[in-house]
Amino acid sequence: MRKLNKAFYERASVETVAQELLGKKLVCIIDNQRVSGIVTEVEAYSGRNDKACHANNELRTARTEVMYGSGGYTYVYLCYGIHHMLNIVTNKEGLADAVLIRAIEPLEGTNIMLERRKANRLKGLTCGPGKVGQALGLNARLHNGLNLESDQIWLEDAPLPEPHQIVTTTRIGVDYAEEDALKPWRFYIKESQWISKK
């Protein structure tokens, strides 16, 4: 299956890219260990008119810099001192949008993911953004700004889920974002067993 390319990520609508990432295959080769999974839950964040986004109000710092680059790169950051969160940078250079990968369905390398997560069953293994980062072996210092057409991490094309299989809700954990907390920018696959919260 072919890798999703720059044209896919550089599109102007981050909500569209977010929805279309559902069902795609995420492959990661970190520490020589190949693991993969199907994307089951995502959230869109926009650098303009979205108080929930780290790059809101054109905020430009060392951390947010990668989001201002062109689409098709990783944005990995540490949250609450513990969780390494994987985001996909979208849109053109200068426009800081990103999609948070919140859950995947484990596919290849499940033994490695179980070991990294110190778990003994697939149920609950990768349903939540912190769990995804841990299962993939991601680290904010090492894996921020990676090209998604590289051989370390990429997404492979797959058929879109039917519209009726996609559930749309508000985003998790963004209550502080006032009116933007109401944006319906979280998307997940309805019947998937790997969802952070139904």
Place this chain on the structure above:
DNA sequence: TAGGTGATCTTG
């Protein structure tokens, strides 16, 4: 339902 955890950002 509370607490752990540490980088990041803002304020003084």
Place this chain on the structure above:
DNA sequence: AAGATCACCTAT
């Protein structure tokens, strides 16, 4: 230079 904040997870 210090303190508040934070796109979460796990265990009581």
